[in-house]
Amino acid sequence: MHIFFSGIGGSGIGPLSLIALRMGYDVSGSDKRNSDYIEQLRKNGKVSIVITQSYDSISKIHMQNPIDWFVYSSAVSIEQPNSPEFQFCADHGIMATKRDKLIKHIIDAKQLQLIAVAGSHGKTTTTAMIIWLFKALNIPISYSIGGKISFGDIGTYHPKSTFFVYEADEYDRNFLAFQPYIAAITGTTWDHPDTYPTEHSYIQAFRDFVKQSKYTIVWQSGKEQLDIQINKDTVIIQDDDSHIMLFCLIGEVNRRNAWQAVWVVHIATNISISELIEHVNRFPGVSRRFxxxxxxxxxxxxxxxxxxxxxxxxxxxxxxxxxxxxxxxxxxxxxxxxxxxxxxxxxxxxxxxxxxxxxxxxxxxxxxxxxxxxxxxxxxxxxxxxxxxxxxxxxxxxxxxxxxxxxxxxxxxxxxxxxxxxxxxxxxxxxx
Incomplete structure (x- = not known):
């Protein structure tokens, strides 16, 4: 299958295109400008990427290798609703969807259990910490993350993995497309007013997300804001939990992210909290996060x-x-x-x-x-x-x-x- 990614240099589409490449799909794409994600893609395999988004450029790629699936970013659909690439797909009967459809296809096709990290802040670092813990434990993992990490690519598929770790962005209501096995909610401070015009609509989206998830890990303050029902599959972390002081990472926000990441991996693997704390204390950080x-x-x-x-x-x-x-x-x-x-x-x-x-x-x-x-x-x-x-x-x-x-x-x-x-x-x- 040949998948064309529009907006391939972005933090949502870039990792997904690398996952598709690792799964053996033919990958091509376009963007308005170069980026670190594009450079990483080019280093990881044969990928045809054009730094323009025109009818002619996608037509040339299609002539060389017929496109089966056109995946586009939210930014492309908002900034270029009349994109010539959309017109090309309509003219040639090519399936065109946002990234969530492809992610769901991968999860379902490979029978993976989804670990989704959502929230208004701390998503990338918490996701990176979860990936770091799985790697430290030598447990195969597939994942997509919206930031560069020194200990792996921005996205990957491992054929022996049980879990898919995903930084689930609430923008454009993307995260509501999924039914996670484990959902970690890092914070619920109102954001993205272009998608959520009121604070209530923002909070309601997270309530819906919790309802779609089997296990939920949320801070006490977040639980109160969301007003969610507690059951045996809900982990409520106290905001002043004494375990936070066991982390030697710099920054209160990083120590809190680490504690939530530890809980996620503990539920997924049943490995002891103390062992996980020891591993996460060696976390090397994420690009552009301090x-x-x-x-x-x-x-x-x-x-x-x-x-x-x-x-x-x-x-x-x-x-x-x-x-x-x-x-x-x-x-x-x-x-x-x-x-x-x-x-x-x-x-x-x-x-x-x-x-x-x-x-x-x-x-x-x-x-x-x-x-x-x-x-x-x-x-x-x-x-x-x-x-x-x-x-x-x-x-x-x-x-x-x-x-x-x-x-x-x-x-x-x-x-x-x-x-x-x-x-x-x-x-x-x-x-x-």
């Missing part, structure tokens, strides 16, 4: 208030009050949604630099919020320590001055090509 670029300079994918608070807590745990932040808001739509939450978000930061918003999946009717405008949403004291900035030599000099003085500088960026994260790496990464 990743060090050079001494005193870190980058983090945090782009919601809860994630930003978590990343800043890690920074303060390392450097005390000597923390500077460079903030690149992810999506103008999201900045409008969370602007009131910005007020006290950076209160304990020594200095904040705000660069232009990274634009993606935008509402054209909304005013683009400039760095100067975003600054006005901070409290008066923090505004005095905030500089509207650009990704330029001036910012480079300011960051270098912080580094030289011993401050920890944290870049907050969820964008990809031409983002703050990419600029920091290009500007400051030390030669190997």
């Amino acid at each position: 990743e060090q670029i050079r001494p005193n300079l870190y980058t983090d994918y945090a782009h919601t208030p809860a994630k930003i608070r978590g990343a800043l807590q890690v920074a303060h745990e390392i450097a005390g009050n000597n923390v500077a932040a460079v903030y690149e808001g992810f999506q103008n739509t999201r900045q409008h949604f969370m602007k009131n939450d910005l007020c006290h978000l950076f209160d304990d930061v020594k200095h904040v630099y705000i660069v232009p918003i990274y634009l993606a999946r935008e509402d054209p009717g909304l005013e683009i919020l400039s760095p100067n405008t975003l600054r006005t949403f901070l409290n008066d004291q923090t505004q005095g320590n905030t500089t509207p900035s650009q990704l330029d030599e001036t910012l480079k000099t300011q960051i270098q001055q912080h580094i030289n003085s011993g401050d920890l500088v944290l870049g907050l960026s969820a964008g990809s090509s031409n983002s703050l994260d990419e600029w920091l790496r290009r500007t400051f990464e030390l030669p190997i």
Whole structure:
């Protein structure tokens, strides 16, 4: 079977295309730009990828090897509802679906049990920790994760695996397509207002997700927010559980993620909690999750208030009050949604630099919020320590001055090509 992936460079489609490749399917795809996911795919096998999304380009691939299944990302369907690739599939009778249909096909065809990690924050790290534990235990595992890990590919299929570990994104209601064997819910702070216009609709989606799952692992605070029924297949983790202190990982958010990951693998394998804690304490981390670029300079994918608070807590745990932040808001739509939450978000930061918003999946009717405008949403004291900035030599000099003085500088960026994260790496990464 030949599967064509539209949006193959994204964090949802990229891992899935690698899984399909490992399963022996013919894989091709397209995207608007190159990405780390595309480079990883090219290294792992013969994949035909075009950096354009046109009728002609997909036609040429189809002529060389007829396409059986066209899988597209949510971003493609939203940004390009009249995509020429969609038209090509309609003209040639090619099945076109979102990624969830293919994932379900793989799970059903290979009789795998689904471990789904869902929630508003901590999904990627918790998923990575679960994968790390299975690998540490030498238990074959298939998985899809939305971030780069040093101990495996972004996605893989193992023919001897029993479980499929999946970072189940709530965006576009993707996670409701599945009936997990084990569901871990990391948090339920309202997000994605373009999919969930009210907080109630967001919470209700997670309630539905719990109903579709056999086992559920959720924090006490999440259980209260979801108001779910407890039964023998529900594990409620206390927010102040004393076991969290047994983890030697830096950052409260990482210790909490680790404790939930331990519970997931304990239920899946019945291996003792103490052994799992020992293994997860050696977890090496995930790309762009408080990743060090050079001494005193870190980058983090945090782009919601809860994630930003978590990343800043890690920074303060390392450097005390000597923390500077460079903030690149992810999506103008999201900045409008969370602007009131910005007020006290950076209160304990020594200095904040705000660069232009990274634009993606935008509402054209909304005013683009400039760095100067975003600054006005901070409290008066923090505004005095905030500089509207650009990704330029001036910012480079300011960051270098912080580094030289011993401050920890944290870049907050969820964008990809031409983002703050990419600029920091290009500007400051030390030669190997």
